[in-house]
Amino acid sequence: MFAAAVVVLAAAGASLAQTTAPQWGQCGGIGWTGPTACPSGWVCTVSNQYYSQCLQGAATSTIPPVTSTPPPTSTVGTPTSGSSSATVTVTGAGPGSTLKPNYLWIRAVEAPHFHEYLQSNPLYTASGSVLGSYTTAGQFNVVNGQLVQLLGDGSLLYGVVETRTDPTVMKLRLSFQKTPAPASAGTFAWSGDALQWTIANVTRPNNSAWLACPDGTGAVPLFVNLGPYGYMTPAGCADETIHFYNAATASS
Ligand SMILES: *[C@@H]1O[C@H](CO)[C@@H](O)[C@H](O)[C@H]1NC(C)=O
Numbered sequence: 001m002f003a004a005a006v007v008v009l010a011a012a013g014a015s016l017a018q019t020t021a022p023q024w025g026q027c028g029g030i031g032w033t034g035p036t037a038c039p040s041g042w043v044c045t046v047s048n049q050y051y052s053q054c055l056q057g058a059a060t061s062t063i064p065p066v067t068s069t070p071p072p073t074s075t076v077g078t079p080t081s082g083s084s085s086a087t088v089t090v091t092g093a094g095p096g097s098t099l100k101p102n103y104l105w106i107r108a109v110e111a112p113h114f115h116e117y118l119q120s121n122p123l124y125t126a127s128g129s130v131l132g133s134y135t136t137a138g139q140f141n142v143v144n145g146q147l148v149q150l151l152g153d154g155s156l157l158y159g160v161v162e163t164r165t166d167p168t169v170m171k172l173r174l175s176f177q178k179t180p181a182p183a184s185a186g187t188f189a190w191s192g193d194a195l196q197w198t199i200a201n202v203t204r205p206n207n208s209a210w211l212a213c214p215d216g217t218g219a220v221p222l223f224v225n226l227g228p229y230g231y232m233t234p235a236g237c238a239d240e241t242i243h244f245y246n247a248a249t250a251s252s
């Protein structure tokens with residue numbers, strides 16, 4: 001009987017999630033399964049990791065401009081000669097430096113990339129994944145087996161792991177694209193707080209094994225490690241596991 005009551009409440013929570021929170025109402029926080037949208041002119045504002053509330057269009061709730069953080073050097077092109085006003089920054093707009101309801105930071109926890117955070121490179125664009133500074137950390141979650149990254153306009157990017165071309169390939173690059181990855185491209189899941197990726201007919205020694213392989217430009221591309229965690233590490237790479245972190249702000 002108790003179990004039946006829980007199911008009914010869970011179903012009610014799921015349908016509420018489609019609706020809009022009232023003015024001054026809760027719109028997020030850990031464990032919150034209710035609405036996450038606010039009425040027009042109201043902004044879902046994080047109070048702390050357990051509580052976000054719809055507030056009237058307050059200035060403090062506007063999304064900080066991405067230009068407040070310097071773009072990674074790899075996103076800066078060389079201005080063509082004779083052009084004094086070339087635009088060299090090609091970063092997209094991010095969701096800000098405060099965690100949005102239902103999203104998480106993802107970071108590595110082993111040296112030499114301890115507390116480097118998952119992000120796109122260039123930032124907030126459909127591009128390759130890297131580990132980078134907490135100041136430019138992306139916001140993510142796993143939804144229906146997809147790794148989703150939140151952008152500043154509320155749209156999503158989807159994680160996609162490259163196809164293994166032959167059985168000698170032991171690392172697969174993670175990138176982000178604008179459309180959901182096909183089911184044949186594998187499945188993301190949380191194991192505790194660790195991000196895992198699995199795919200039919202590739203058996204991995206450790207589904208939480210990732211590789212960080214600096215590319216020589218200062219960027220640290222991230223790969224799925226199809227081999228064992230912690231030994232037989234490919235040259236130029238470091239073994240990492242990556243974990244969600246749900247404090248309101250990312251930190252080093
Ligand atoms: C791998 O799995 C897919 C279906 O998920 C199947 O179509 C394909 O034939 C399999 N490949 C091998 C080598 O077993």
Ligand SMILES: *[C@@H]1O[C@H](CO)[C@@H](O)[C@H](O)[C@H]1NC(C)=O
Nearest residue numbers: 205206207208209229230241
């Ligand atoms: C994978 O490796 C991590 C890091 O060493 C470890 O915590 C975890 O238990 C391993 N999982 C399996 C299934 O071996």
